[in-house]
Amino acid sequence: MTQQFLRFFRVLAVASFAVLSAALITACTTATYGQSFLRDEQISDQYRFKIYVGGFSGPDTADERARSEIKDFMAKERYVGYQIVDRRHNFIPSYYEYMVRFTRGARN
8 A cells, every 4th residue: 555655646746747847837938929010000100919928927028028029120120219009918829919109210
């Protein structure tokens, strides 16, 4: 009886460790899945995009990734500033959708 208990306990410990490890690995993941910024047809220089989150990632993790994506987009499109005008969360699939208005520098 003791041998069976020890065997069960070892299996339970290994399974628990595997589940915990997987949760920690995916806890702070974010992705765009190759989706780029989509232009708002109604308002010039306004775009929307999604940051998909996994595990225990929350709005702070998504915001950090969004700022990084925004800065890359600004450099590519030659914008000088931005304002996040809206952010909404979707549960399944889990993502944050951002609506961002960009500004260009003064024209000469």
